[in-house]
Amino acid sequence: MNSRVRLAYIFGLVFLILSSGLRLALAFRSWRPLGGELLMVLKAMSCGLIMDLVTLSYVGIPYLVLLVLAPQRLYSSKRFTPFLHIGSLGSLYLLIFTLVAEWFFFEEFGARFNFIAVDYLIYTQEVLTNIWESYPLTPILLGILLFSVALWLPLRRQIKLSQSFSDPLRRRALLSLPWILAACLFSQVADLNWTQISQNMYANEIASNGIYSFFSAFKANEIDYGTFYPTLPEERVWTRLRKALSEPGVQFISSDPWDLRRTVSPIGASLEKRxxxxxxxxxxxxxxxxxxxxxxxxxxxxxxxxxxxxxxxxxxxxxxxxxxxxxxxxxxxxxxxxxxxxxxxxxxxxxxxxxxxxxxxxxxxxxxxxxxxxxxxxxxxxxxxxxxxxxxxxxxxxxxxxxxxxxxxxxxxxxxxxxxxxxxxxxxxxxxxxxxxxxxxxxxxxxxxxxxxxxxxxxxxxxxxxxxxxxxxxxxxxxxxxxx
Incomplete structure (x- = not known):
């Protein structure tokens, strides 16, 4: 593909490899809760790859748009080269940082990023201080930087090569079309329920993608009870409740089956103990x-x-x-x-x-x-x-x-x-x-x-x-x- 758009697909491949690597590491870490079932791990890896593709189709859009729409004179200029390298290195660092954070989050909660992660963003001071006191942040951040640089070094040639291509805007747009179509399709059909591959919670979490589950939790501030939970007819529920709450010393205020208000009298004692x-x-x-x-x-x-x-x-x-x-x-x-x-x-x-x-x-x-x-x-x-x-x-x-x-x-x-x-x-x-x-x-x-x-x-x-x-x-x- 003799087009600068190829750079998006190369970085997309890096994203998929690193995400799958984290998933494999989480699977080995959770081998015992997974019951030592290799088939379960393979199912989680396969489903997880699909969720990674879904996530990639979304998070890669800004980079893809830049590669498609940037004018050729600007993109191929020397003054734009540092921007490309710094942006690429920064993106790699952010991705690896996120994956490392997911590892520690999973270690603590046995889950991918979820509502807990969303809530913690609100209380930045407490959470950041807790992280600083709990983990050796300096060597972790330095290690992430070194790994990011190690990945970026072989990609420099691809970045430089992308600046030499002079394909027209129409061709760049055409090459980006599969990515755009995938993002549009996934936006309509993708669902976190795809990761529910078994009764094993660990397998389901490993099959997920942390970035996707984070934004899903952020979006799903409230959920409809009737949609996600099996329910009984309300009249039956209230009747059962009144029966369950009936016991010696309990007197319901009314005979209305929907009214649970009641007075409770102490048994065997005439006075309350304050x-x-x-x-x-x-x-x-x-x-x-x-x-x-x-x-x-x-x-x-x-x-x-x-x-x-x-x-x-x-x-x-x-x-x-x-x-x-x-x-x-x-x-x-x-x-x-x-x-x-x-x-x-x-x-x-x-x-x-x-x-x-x-x-x-x-x-x-x-x-x-x-x-x-x-x-x-x-x-x-x-x-x-x-x-x-x-x-x-x-x-x-x-x-x-x-x-x-x-x-x-x-x-x-x-x-x-x-x-x-x-x-x-x-x-x-x-x-x-x-x-x-x-x-x-x-x-x-x-x-x-x-x-x-x-x-x-x-x-x-x-x-x-x-x-x-x-x-x-x-x-x-x-x-x-x-x-x-």
């Missing part, structure tokens, strides 16, 4: 870490001790992979909602929530968080649903002994909580606090000397510190008159 209530929410502390639930690793000795003396629920399951999903479920008692969580949706004010219930009972109701509450829209949600928000901005410098990208360490949060409960107790007001901790989160850093695993060495150390901080909180709280 106890202080503290609800601690810890990110990613799943049952696999807890010795009392079968873990062989000694990471939660204090929680195990507390579990032996307490009421332990052993049949709870996560409502999602994001903290806002857990907060949504705990605060509102709702199952996972399609699309975004209610914390980040418009119209999420004055919902029937834990905060509203405790406030109606005369409690001091607070959401205590060691980071900045604008993250995930937490400040707005909690402040409009019965909670007084205490976040990073309410900590004085004397109250902070350690912090990272996500906020102050757990022990600082608990000290703050104790001081808030003490203040409420001195006023004779019962206290309800929802505490969200931050230490059990990458980069897994915490104060030195608290546990035997040094900070920043991985999740095991963060779990151990989380456990220590909870145990220390109980120890300090027991000294307070309001504890009993």
């Amino acid at each position: 106890l202080n209530v503290v609800l601690i929410v810890v990110e990613s502390l799943s049952g696999e870490f807890l010795g009392t639930l079968g873990s062989k690793k000694p990471l939660t000795p204090r929680l195990d001790e507390i579990a032996d003396q307490a009421l332990l629920f052993t049949n709870f399951y996560a409502t999602g992979t994001r903290t806002d999903r857990g907060l949504e479920a705990i605060t509102l008692s709702v199952p996972p909602t399609p699309g975004r969580s209610l914390l980040k949706r418009p119209g999420n004010e004055d919902l029937f929530s834990l905060g509203q219930i405790f406030r109606q009972k005369g409690y001091q109701v607070e959401f205590i968080y060691g980071g900045y509450g604008y993250f995930d829209n937490m400040n707005h949600f909690f402040s409009h649903n019965g909670f007084h928000v205490v976040d990073r901005g309410d900590f004085s410098s004397e109250e902070v002994t350690f912090s990272n990208a996500w906020g102050v360490c757990d022990e600082d949060i608990y000290r703050k909580a104790i001081s808030r409960i003490r203040l409420s107790s001195q006023k004779g007001i019962p206290f309800f606090g929802l505490i969200l901790t931050t230490s059990n989160h990458r980069p897994y850093t915490y104060p030195e000397g608290r546990v035997k695993i040094p900070p920043g060495k991985g999740r095991a150390g963060a779990v151990l510190y989380t456990d220590w901080a909870i145990g220390n909180f109980f120890q300090e709280a027991r000294k307070e008159p309001w504890f009993e």
Whole structure:
């Protein structure tokens, strides 16, 4: 093809090779979750190549337009040569950077770029700081640069050669036509559902393309529940709900089958116990870490001790992979909602929530968080649903002994909580606090000397510190008159 347009197809081939290389690497990394099935990997690679072609047909359009429409005098001039080389090297760097970012994202979430990646773009400061603290960015970025240069060097000849072609605009347009037609066709028929090749989530994610899935998530801000989820007739659902909610002590306000409002009377007690209530929410502390639930690793000795003396629920399951999903479920008692969580949706004010219930009972109701509450829209949600928000901005410098990208360490949060409960107790007001901790989160850093695993060495150390901080909180709280 004696035309400068060939350059687009050459770089397109590089895109396909690198994207397939990442997919193959992800497949080997996920060999065990894939069940060691070679056929599954081949299906993912084949489907993934199609998704790469779809993505390439879109992202390559600007470069193709430049090659087709740039006037010959400008394109072949010496002053345009540096622009071509810098643009080509920059494009290679951006592509490789994206692929490397996908690798780390997959390592963390077991998925291609999705709504999590979209959400993280909103909170640039926290996310970038977290990335800087979690990964050796300097050698990674330098490695990407060296690899980009290594790919660019053999392509210099093709760039120079493209400047020597003087084919007319009509021919360049004709040679670009297959690309344009492919992009038009894919825009009408391509769908992320093409990647649903099996019941194995890892295979489906590997078959996808991260760039495509990112923009798909960005576009699909809301999804239609009826389209993506099987449903039952509404009357049947409401009838079943009323039956499921019927139990001793429950009296429905009306006989309307669509009305679930009810009064609940305590059984076996004549008076309410106006106890202080503290609800601690810890990110990613799943049952696999807890010795009392079968873990062989000694990471939660204090929680195990507390579990032996307490009421332990052993049949709870996560409502999602994001903290806002857990907060949504705990605060509102709702199952996972399609699309975004209610914390980040418009119209999420004055919902029937834990905060509203405790406030109606005369409690001091607070959401205590060691980071900045604008993250995930937490400040707005909690402040409009019965909670007084205490976040990073309410900590004085004397109250902070350690912090990272996500906020102050757990022990600082608990000290703050104790001081808030003490203040409420001195006023004779019962206290309800929802505490969200931050230490059990990458980069897994915490104060030195608290546990035997040094900070920043991985999740095991963060779990151990989380456990220590909870145990220390109980120890300090027991000294307070309001504890009993």
